[in-house]
Amino acid sequence: MRLIQYEDILSAARTGGKLFTDGKYMLTPLAKEALKRHNVEILSGGSSMRKIIIAGNWKMNMSNEDAVRLSRAVASGLGDLSSRGRIAVMCPPFTALSSVASSISGSKGLYLGAQNIFYEDKGAYTGEVSADMLISCGCSFCIIGHSERRKYFGETDETVNKRAKKALEKSLTPVICVGETLEERESSRAFNVVKKQITGALQGISKEDIAKVVIAYEPVWAIGTGKTASPEQAQSMHAYIREQIAGLSDGAVAQSVSILYGGSMNPANVKGLLECTDIDGGLIGGASLKAEDFLKLVHFDD
Numbered sequence: 001m002r003l004i005q006y007e008d009i010l011s012a013a014r015t016g017g018k019l020f021t022d023g024k025y026m027l028t029p030l031a032k033e034a035l036k037r038h039n040v041e042i043l044s045g046g047s048s049m050r051k052i053i054i055a056g057n058w059k060m061n062m063s064n065e066d067a068v069r070l071s072r073a074v075a076s077g078l079g080d081l082s083s084r085g086r087i088a089v090m091c092p093p094f095t096a097l098s099s100v101a102s103s104i105s106g107s108k109g110l111y112l113g114a115q116n117i118f119y120e121d122k123g124a125y126t127g128e129v130s131a132d133m134l135i136s137c138g139c140s141f142c143i144i145g146h147s148e149r150r151k152y153f154g155e156t157d158e159t160v161n162k163r164a165k166k167a168l169e170k171s172l173t174p175v176i177c178v179g180e181t182l183e184e185r186e187s188s189r190a191f192n193v194v195k196k197q198i199t200g201a202l203q204g205i206s207k208e209d210i211a212k213v214v215i216a217y218e219p220v221w222a223i224g225t226g227k228t229a230s231p232e233q234a235q236s237m238h239a240y241i242r243e244q245i246a247g248l249s250d251g252a253v254a255q256s257v258s259i260l261y262g263g264s265m266n267p268a269n270v271k272g273l274l275e276c277t278d279i280d281g282g283l284i285g286g287a288s289l290k291a292e293d294f295l296k297l298v299h300f301d302d
């Protein structure tokens with residue numbers, strides 16, 4: 001029997017409104033009241049419990065002025081997502097986090113994320129940004145291990161793992177990116193590469209914490225190229241990723257983890273991808289920079 005504390009609810013409220021338990025739980029009167037006030041659901045696993053997450057990765061785009069314009073347009077076109085079992089996340093560059101936070105405040109179901117996080121708390125790390133700094137800007141999510149960071153900035157499975165642990169320690173939801181290159185796919189190594197990335201990223205993370213991560217499968221050959229993985233290709237990798245997660249935790253945890261697809265997702269291909277059993281949303285680059293397209297992705301089944 002698990003006693004659900006007020007802090008658990010606050011942390012779930014900041015990270016999408018779902019709180020996972022392993023079965024039986026007890027609520028104090030204070031916790032009961034907090035559940036209602038913060039619109040948090042208690043879930044005990046199962047695929048129907050997964051929230052759809054549509055996350056925009058703005059990469060190195062948008063001045064503060066452009067960021068405010070885009071985020072306001074998204075916030076005003078979104079409607080109330082809280083009753084639809086889905087959430088939207090915007091990940092602007094660090095420089096625009098605070099201004100985007102102000103322009104989306106009060107918008108239900110719309111969250112703020114960062115594109116990276118450092119694994120130390122503070123100190124002489126010129127150019128890095130800590131978890132507490134992100135939280136103070138209003139972030140609930142952070143992207144970790146994007147292939148562009150792996151390719152251009154020396155990110156490894158080990159540093160991805162350290163960043164993920166820090167995010168979890170601070171109750172930020174890590175969106176951990178994995179995916180193979182074209183050469184790796186063509187030489188039939190895609191599944192092995194992704195397995196190694198998942199195992200490395202989740203090494204030493206408890207089952208309870210694995211339940212809080214989000215994975216993004218982003219085949220490198222599909223990012224920014226206009227070539228999308230077919231629903232069949234994506235589904236088979238997503239199912240494989242879920243199997244790996246089950247091996248590192250258990251089946252219920254694996255069923256509760258949202259696995260997003262990323263790589264040239266757009267309003268024309270979103271539906272086919274999200275209809276697949278193991279695809280729980282998208283991490284979107286190019287199409288997240290236009291409010292109209294991003295809103296179409298969030299409302300893909302309207």
Ligand code: PGA
Nearest residue numbers: 223224263264284285286
């Ligand atoms: P894309 O980028 O949608 O522009 O392909 C996806 C990503 O890199 O997260």
